[in-house]
Amino acid sequence: MKAVEFGRFGGPDVLEIAEIPEPHPAPGQVRIVVRAAGVNASDWKQRQGLMDQELPQLLGHEAAGIVDELGDGVTGVALGDRVFGFSATSGAQAELAVLSHYAPVPAALGFAEAAALPAAIETAARALDQLGVGAGDTTLVNGASGTVGSAAVQLAAARGARVIGTGSPATHELLRTLGAEPVAYGTGMAERVRALAPGGVDRALDVAGSGVLAELVGLAGGADRVVTVADFAGAQRHGVRFSRGEDGRALHVITEIGELIDTGRFTVLVGRTFPLAEVAEAHRVGEAGRVRGKLVLLID
Known part of the structure; x- marks a missing residue:
């Protein structure tokens, strides 16, 4: 599958779309066909070598998509469901991602808006x-x-x-x-x-x-x-x-946010979307700080 990866630290040009093995969910996790993945400031810090030092590295910690594989013990979610949440490890900016904490995509939201939610x-x-x-x-x-x-x-x-x-x-x-x-x-x-x-x-x-x-x-x-x-x-x-x-993370909000959105008490601000292949440009735009709202990658 295709995923955002870098094999050296540096500017946005070090990012590439690489072929990597498909991930599979552990017990309690789900795998999704990713439709959208959030871009965060931590991504360019990671790319610059300000966080983990191992190479190569994958990017992305939040995504939304369609469930296509269930880990053991998963209940309340079925294949084909629309969900959003946090990846089990980095690597959500990819065609497939495993989510460790997830919830249904609120009915009023598209995948881009849902992928903009978790980290924020x-x-x-x-x-x-x-x-x-x-x-x-x-x-x-x-x-x-x-x-x-x-x-x-x-x-x-x-x-x-x-x-x-x-x-x-x-x-x-x-x-x-x-x-x-x-x-x-x-x-x-x-x-x-x-x-x-x-x-x-x-x-x-x-x-x-x-x-x-x-x-x-x-x-x-x-x-x-x-x-x-x-x-x-x-x-x-x-x-x-x-x-x-x-x-200690406030993961409770992942399952609580749907009601606020459905009742009009929470609005998602997406500033700009990019195809997965344009992830380097998303980093340039994000680092420049001139777009209000979340940057999101879209995966066809």
């Missing part, structure tokens, strides 16, 4: 869980218009929280539609937040990694009320929790 909603839900965001809380999301930020806004609003989201003025109408009260980032951000919430906020989530953790700590009233998914050095400096999957 898991990262957002994990951070909100760690913050303890719930009904009645005022929660600030710094970097609210990106893929993880927009997921965090909608998931927090679904929990009954009041959400304030930072973003450029061009994103403010989008943030309103997602359920956030928008605030411009940059100099004076804290004062603008206090104009909406004079007593500060109950919780703050940093998705942007824009060097504002000290301001978020001040707004939330303590480092224990702030989580970042994007600023590791700042988290160490300010005593803020840096959220990582090794601390």
Whole structure:
């Protein structure tokens, strides 16, 4: 089968479409004929050699497609079902992928939208869980218009929280539609937040990694009320929790998101799609950071 692979570290040009053996599911897993696979910033970090050092490597951790093989003990899923979820290992950017955690594709979504979900909603839900965001809380999301930020806004609003989201003025109408009260980032951000919430906020989530953790700590009233998914050095400096999957993943959101989508409380933002053969261009576009919404590879 065809899959995205690289045999040396470097720029997007090291990526190639290689022929590799077909994977098969272990107990509790399913294999899908992949129709779409998400592209994430971790992909180009992996390609650059900033993560695993073994070579060659496959890419992709989230996908959507049609079930064509069941592992032992799998129930509630049948051959031919549309599902989305996380790959058992890297390698979801391929014609076939094995999923370890999966759920039915919501009826309103196509494969591209479903493939855009797993990494963004898991990262957002994990951070909100760690913050303890719930009904009645005022929660600030710094970097609210990106893929993880927009997921965090909608998931927090679904929990009954009041959400304030930072973003450029061009994103403010989008943030309103997602359920956030928008605030411009940059100099004076804290004062603008206090104009909406004079007593500060109950919780703050940093998705942007824009060097504002000290301001978020001040707004939330303590480092224990702030989580970042994007600023590791700042988290160490300010005593803020840096959220990582090794601390426990919020996989519950994979099965919960369907109801939010079906009831109109969650919108998926796909920025651009690419054929599998154009994965290098997807990396160039993603690294340039000029597309709002998730980048997704489509597999025929």
